[in-house]
Amino acid sequence: MKRDWLATYTPSATAPWNRERAGHLLRRTGFSPSPQELARALDEGPQACVQRLVQDEHESERVLELDDIAPSIANGEEIELLRQWWCLRLKHTRRPLLARMALFWHDHFATSQVKVQDVGLMYRQLRLLESHALGSFDAFLKGIARDPAMVRWLDGNQNVKGRPNENFAREILELFTLGLGNYTERDIQEAARAFTGWHERRGQFAFQARLHDDGEKQVLGVCGQLDGDDVIEAIIGNPACSRFLAGKLLRAFATPDPDPEWIAAFAKYMQSTGYDMMASMHRLLASEAFFDPAHFRTRIKSPVEYVLGIARSLDLKVAGPALARATSDMGQRLLEPPSVDGWETHRGWLDSATMLVRLNYAKRALQGNHSGAHLDTLLDHHPLAGKKEIVRFACDLCFDGNEPQSLRTAFEDLKGSKRDMLREALAVALSSPEYQLA
Amino acid sequence: MHVPAAHRFAHIADDIENESDFMLHSRRQFLQRSAGAATILGSDYLLPSFLSESLRGAQPDSEGRILIIVQLSGGNDGLNMVVPYEDDLYHRLRPSLSQKASTVHPLQDGLGLHSDMRAMKDIWERGELQVVSNVGYPTPDRSHFRSMDIWHTASLDPELAQSGWLGRAVDGWDQRASADGRDAATPKALHLDSGPLPLALHARKRTVPSITSMESFQLDGDVDRLASIIAAERKQGSDDLLYVQRTALAACTNAQRIANVVEQGQTRPAYPNFGLAKRLKEIASLIAADFGPRIYYTSLGGFDTHARQALAHGPLLRELSESVAAIQSDLKRDNLDQKVLLMTFSEFGRRVKENGSRGTDHGAAAPMLLVGPAAKGGISGGTPDLANLLEGDIRHSCDFREVYATVLRDWLGVEPAPILGDARPMDGLLRS
Structure with missing residues (x-):
């Protein structure tokens, strides 16, 4: 029998709505949950929880404060401040899925300050990613093709009639929409002509009619006096686009190695919604296939997931510089992806050097000046009588309540005050190989 | 090949006996604890000997020759690096970008080095620079990513390749070492750079x-x-969990071993103030300390010069030549240059017509450089034929896999066939 990849998950005796499933949903759509977040999700049940995650939610006071100071950062010249601002927003947001989608698109439309050299433009692109993150992909592409940071990043200003520059045309086909093998070199050359004159002037998108080639073109089988929007329509009409995007979303949110039939089914659904990302993500996250235990803890966390997951789940008081530095040192320097192909995710996140930074972070996260007091607060909130309860607390927080057998000896060795034991139990859990997986 | 556990543990025990008293106690405990891991990771993951290496410190292979790879990322304009300055077509196709005959550093056959490569010219004068012209592969791909993957996997279908060409060499060394029951754990290759591990270094057995x-x-x-x-x-670890475990x-x-090298306090001479020079300097100190790898890999980025190329390309070529010259003279000082060969490559050259x-757009064939006393000293492959281009790009007269095969067989002493298939090594690149 053919599997219905889009069938909705309903809790049952064999597939109960429990810590593991709720934890899976929250890790994939956000970050490692705090005990409160997990309790809320368990209480809501899967459908209501997914509904809340994809839809609007009032932002926290801290996020609103951060938004108030955004213009002064955007008008400045320090990309590091914007990076810290973003990290703090990730720490305090009540819309984790939106945040994760924005991170996904930042990797997808990977643009780097190294070439753009304008903090304001990077900020505006980030806002663009967020505003389209759960909208229609069609409008998203039209927005990104006019985004001043993107125009600078892929040499749009050099793309003029008679002297086309292929950079943007190549990447929109290869990396943003269709993938290799689904277009020809000729498609790239003609698409480049369609985008001639799509420039950036003084930080704004500017269509330069004089420099635009309005001659006949043929891109992906569509003929006419095509301009950039026509090329985007042709791309959207090409089934390879939905397959490419469906595969990438599944790899990012469901499993690193999705079944081709799953990709095909999800692609078809995505197309049927007119590339509505909110509807598509809703369908995916509410599906039985998504909650298949075979996919639990199969993705290696990105540095942002790792660092922010620790900070959020333990409600650590961490400043922006520390968050930005930790994620950068682990290989994810936000706003400066290594190339237009984004980061190499999953196993690509880890080598012995970046793993070393994670190991050091696991240790340092609970060693700062405030951490002693913070551990005391945790002990106040959670009456942990002794070693057994402390280990249980760490395992609830980090492993959905299951104590990894591999850590048993380390947990047995805990000694000292309750505070010391809690610190050590968490350090052991956070530096374990198991915790690197989401 | 499977090695009985007892055999491998015997090695660990030997290592412990050789250790100083300091740390001995905790290391013993460490080994007792990790005995369980050995049974699951077993010979497939080389864990026991891998751990043993952490106790031993570097075991230099005095015969071992070393290969340093410098990847030029972004598509280096090879035509402006090794310049056919006597070819009128070159000057005609590059009205603003051509290197003038009066400023290039002449080599031979009408070819000369870019005016900013003075330091590389000195290496040429010593007979330690071999240029391999027009290197590429059939049906060139002009995507940065796919072409880079092709160079890294040494496969024209990189999607099908599970590992990189250097990773496969590393796998071979590991396999042989573990078959001999010897230490299989000295890192055989090291990536010293920011950014993720390049695909070329992806091995199947270890990170x-x-x-x-x-x-x-x-x-x-x-x-x-x-x-x-x-x-x-x-007990029930997925492949990914085991991958994380191995990496951790x-x-x-490696942290322990590098701490040892730093402690030894190698003092190196001054290097120019470039990022690449800094990385090569660290590589030199690891080589001088006999850290162990036979392959070191680093890169220089920024070669994707679509616009206003001259502003970027000259300084990059200067950084390349002065940094390479610095490590060459540093190694020479310690008489280590004889065992080191340095090789450059880029994912493609650039379009001939500016x-x-x-600037210049993505192209095809381009020269590779081999540097060191082992290099033959000369140019193979001749001058590029600008009158006979392929879609505006230089045709390849030499397949990059043949250069790889040569370096594997004649320098690293590795049989190329299992790594590269039927690519044939070339003559005349290295001194025999």
């Missing part, structure tokens, strides 16, 4: 270590205890 600098590679706290927690047996163990062992933005 090749990757560090941004020696200084950055220090681990907090009790490393032995941490390693013992990480090494604990995983590699972090522990574009309208005083």
